[in-house]
Amino acid sequence: MSSQTIPNLMRAAVLRDVSRGFAVEEIRTPRPKEGEILIQVSACGMCHSDLHVLGGAISFPTPCVLGHEVAGVVVEIGPHNEHTTLKVGDRVAGAFLMPCGQCESCAAGRDDLCSNFFSLNRLKGQLYDGNTRLFSRDGEPIWMYSMGGLAEYCVIPTTSAAKLPDGVDPVAGAILGCAAMTAYGAVRRGADLRHGEDVAVVATGGVGSNVIQIARAFGARRVIAIDISDEKLTDAMGLGATHAVNSATTDVREAVFDITEGRGVDVAFEVLGRPETWLTALDALRDGGRMVPIGLGAGIQKAEVEINRTVRRSQSIIGSYGARTRLDLPEVVRMAASGVIDYRHIVSRRFSLDEVAEGYDLLHHGKIRGRAVVDLSL
Numbered sequence: 001m002s003s004q005t006i007p008n009l010m011r012a013a014v015l016r017d018v019s020r021g022f023a024v025e026e027i028r029t030p031r032p033k034e035g036e037i038l039i040q041v042s043a044c045g046m047c048h049s050d051l052h053v054l055g056g057a058i059s060f061p062t063p064c065v066l067g068h069e070v071a072g073v074v075v076e077i078g079p080h081n082e083h084t085t086l087k088v089g090d091r092v093a094g095a096f097l098m099p100c101g102q103c104e105s106c107a108a109g110r111d112d113l114c115s116n117f118f119s120l121n122r123l124k125g126q127l128y129d130g131n132t133r134l135f136s137r138d139g140e141p142i143w144m145y146s147m148g149g150l151a152e153y154c155v156i157p158t159t160s161a162a163k164l165p166d167g168v169d170p171v172a173g174a175i176l177g178c179a180a181m182t183a184y185g186a187v188r189r190g191a192d193l194r195h196g197e198d199v200a201v202v203a204t205g206g207v208g209s210n211v212i213q214i215a216r217a218f219g220a221r222r223v224i225a226i227d228i229s230d231e232k233l234t235d236a237m238g239l240g241a242t243h244a245v246n247s248a249t250t251d252v253r254e255a256v257f258d259i260t261e262g263r264g265v266d267v268a269f270e271v272l273g274r275p276e277t278w279l280t281a282l283d284a285l286r287d288g289g290r291m292v293p294i295g296l297g298a299g300i301q302k303a304e305v306e307i308n309r310t311v312r313r314s315q316s317i318i319g320s321y322g323a324r325t326r327l328d329l330p331e332v333v334r335m336a337a338s339g340v341i342d343y344r345h346i347v348s349r350r351f352s353l354d355e356v357a358e359g360y361d362l363l364h365h366g367k368i369r370g371r372a373v374v375d376l377s378l
């Protein structure tokens with residue numbers, strides 16, 4: 001596609017005020033700068049962590065465009081992209097965690113700790129030149145949460161996009177850049193999961209469903225899904241969980257220790273970011289076990305940890321945020337392409353851009369199984 005076919009204006013779900021929620025507006029179509037690409041968005045996933053921004057629990061500058069897991073087609077390659085293999089017309093997935101590629105953490109391969117991502121994008125809604133790419137028709141800046149994917153077009157740093165092979169669904173594939181990549185990072189990097197280990201997954205929504213599949217792929221022996229929804233637990237069993245425990249009706253520690261012959265699990269993933277789910281995960285652990293929290297809390301939240309059990313039983317708590325995007329996103333895409341990750345069945349609902357508020361409302365009320373996406377073709 002040549003640049004002439006890129007329209008000057010596009011539709012985007014703009015959040016101007018958390019008390020009023022989203023409004024679809026026509027704003028200027030962004031253009032890529034150095035080391036960036038422009039994609040026409042096929043779909044954008046709806047993530048639980050967006051709810052913290054929408055609800056005001058995590059502050060973010062407004063007006064802004066949210067949406068941090070996308071798939072789409074490359075329509076323009078910005079300057080100084082000599083080393084990218086991406087071409088106009090390629091289909092790509094974009095990762096929420098966009099490494100600058102130049103800070104000390106990025107130099108060490110720790111994309112997940114990129115200091116510029118946190119200080120510029122997560123705090124100010126900017127890219128790495130200290131500007132946004134989004135502007136209203138009048139030229140007012142609109143801040144970007146990651147790439148600002150709830151729109152017809154978005155700019156992504158080339159570090160954070162991976163080519164989707166033919167055969168990967170370009171709509172359901174949107175969930176690879178957060179739900180699947182976060183799960184991969186937790187299993188591969190956070191837990192460093194080993195073949196034969198027993199695993200518990202506390203909260204089996206979009207990310208948890210991927211943790212289950214990836215843990216199985218890494219050779220987990222038992223994968224115990226823990227949730228308060230029987231529907232979600234049924235889905236979890238379909239994705240490879242070996243056991244399901246409803247924490248609303250069952251004593252989790254007793255059930256997990258029963259299943260594991262009195263030992264507890266080697267690794268407990270906590271995917272919701274709530275004090276009570278932290279305790280559930282810690283309660284499932286065996287001696288020497290690792291608890292890997294992935295879920296973001298609603299602002300500053302604290303969970304109680306039993307000091308003596310942690311010390312005497314040599315248990316670890318290993319936080320895991322995203323993954324090492326440049327290495328791990330392409331691997332996640334390969335796992336999806338080869339069928340190791342069943343991303344298609346995780347996507348249970350598709351909303352149009354105009355229905356975005358309704359979709360997040362359902363997510364807020366726990367009514368979304370797996371993951372919902374905004375499908376820009378609707």
Ligand SMILES: [Zn+2]
Nearest residue numbers: 047049178179
């Ligand atoms: Zn997310």
Ligand SMILES: [Zn+2]
Nearest residue numbers: 100103106114
């Ligand atoms: Zn960096």
